[in-house]
Amino acid sequence: MKRIGVLTSGGDSPGMNAAIRAVVRKAIYHNLEVYGVYNGYAGLISGNIEKLEIGSVGDIIHRGGTMLYTARCEEFKTLEGQKKGIEQLNKFGIEALVVIGGDGSFQGAKKLTEHGFPCIGVPGTIDNDIPGTDFTIGFDTALNTIIEAIDKIRDTATSHERTYVIEVMGRDAGDLALWSGLADGAETILIPEENYDMKDIVARLERGHARGKKHSIIVVAEGVGSGIDIGRVIQEETSLETRVTVLGHIQRGGTPTAFDRVLASRLGAKAVELLLDGYAGKMVGIEKNELVFHDIDEALAKEHTLDQDLYQLSKELSI
Structure with a gap:
C-alpha cells in the first residue's frame, strides 16, 4: 500500500x-502518501481531493470542527453514487480510506468495503452512540461545554428561585444528558433509554419546594422530546416559575479537551496501522482504555447501550 485517503462525514x-x-502523520511516518477528501462523501463523488503533507495538518490539533469540512450526501446512499466515489479514489490512486464520523459515515465505509475498497472507521460524534467503543471523539468536549452552561444557568436559577429545563443534544442516545446531569447535580434527568412519568417529576419538584428547595435543574435529552413542551407541562402542573434553555449547536463547537485530543490521536493512528496490516471494514475504538477494533457490520448491527449504573447513581444522588 502506497497511498491512502481520509475524510470526515456527518x-x-x-x-x-x-x-x-x-x-x-502516522501514514507519512510509514512512508505512505495521504490525500484529504473535502466535504465528506459529497466531495468524494465530485473529486474534491488533495494531497496532504506534514505541514498541511500543522496547528490544527487544538481547533474544533474539521479542516476537511463535512456534508450530508444523499447521493452516496445509492449504488451509482458509491461507484462514482470509487472512480474518484481510483483516479487519484488511493488504495484505502479512513472515514471519521458517526453511524451514517460508517454505513458509507461499509458500502465501499463491500465494493472491494478497504475502509477503516474512526468514531467521531458528540453523541457517544457508536457500539464497540466506550467513548467517541467529541463526546468529552461537548459534555464539558454542557456542564459549563448548566453551571451558569444554575447561578440564575438560584438567584431567581426558578426551575430550569435544559435540553441537550445526543440524538437517540442519552449519554450527554446523563453525564452532564450527574456532573451538575440535576434533580431529574430524562433520557430516551428510560421511560419517565411526568407525575413523578412533578411530585419530586413539589416535595423539594415543600422542604424549602429554591431551584431545580432538569436535563432533557433531545431524543426524549421537546424541552419546551416538558417545561410548559411542569409549570402548568406545579405553578413553579419555569424556564427552558435549548443549548443547540453550541455543544458541537469549541476547542477539544485534552481527553478528546489524545483519544483522536490514538484512534487515528490505529486506523492507519490496521490498513497497513491488511484489515478492511473495521472500526477502531477504546474499551477500558485499551485500543480495540471490530467489524463495522457488528458495530452497526448492535444497539447503543447506556451505563445503567450511572443512571441509577444519578437517581440515588438526586433525592
Whole structure:
C-alpha cells in the first residue's frame, strides 16, 4: 500500500482535526502518501481531493470542527453514487480510506468495503452512540461545554428561585444528558433509554419546594422530546416559575479537551496501522482504555447501550 485517503462525514465533533492529523502523520511516518477528501462523501463523488503533507495538518490539533469540512450526501446512499466515489479514489490512486464520523459515515465505509475498497472507521460524534467503543471523539468536549452552561444557568436559577429545563443534544442516545446531569447535580434527568412519568417529576419538584428547595435543574435529552413542551407541562402542573434553555449547536463547537485530543490521536493512528496490516471494514475504538477494533457490520448491527449504573447513581444522588 502506497497511498491512502481520509475524510470526515456527518456532524462535526471537536477532535476530528486531531484525528486527521494523526492519520496524516502516522501514514507519512510509514512512508505512505495521504490525500484529504473535502466535504465528506459529497466531495468524494465530485473529486474534491488533495494531497496532504506534514505541514498541511500543522496547528490544527487544538481547533474544533474539521479542516476537511463535512456534508450530508444523499447521493452516496445509492449504488451509482458509491461507484462514482470509487472512480474518484481510483483516479487519484488511493488504495484505502479512513472515514471519521458517526453511524451514517460508517454505513458509507461499509458500502465501499463491500465494493472491494478497504475502509477503516474512526468514531467521531458528540453523541457517544457508536457500539464497540466506550467513548467517541467529541463526546468529552461537548459534555464539558454542557456542564459549563448548566453551571451558569444554575447561578440564575438560584438567584431567581426558578426551575430550569435544559435540553441537550445526543440524538437517540442519552449519554450527554446523563453525564452532564450527574456532573451538575440535576434533580431529574430524562433520557430516551428510560421511560419517565411526568407525575413523578412533578411530585419530586413539589416535595423539594415543600422542604424549602429554591431551584431545580432538569436535563432533557433531545431524543426524549421537546424541552419546551416538558417545561410548559411542569409549570402548568406545579405553578413553579419555569424556564427552558435549548443549548443547540453550541455543544458541537469549541476547542477539544485534552481527553478528546489524545483519544483522536490514538484512534487515528490505529486506523492507519490496521490498513497497513491488511484489515478492511473495521472500526477502531477504546474499551477500558485499551485500543480495540471490530467489524463495522457488528458495530452497526448492535444497539447503543447506556451505563445503567450511572443512571441509577444519578437517581440515588438526586433525592
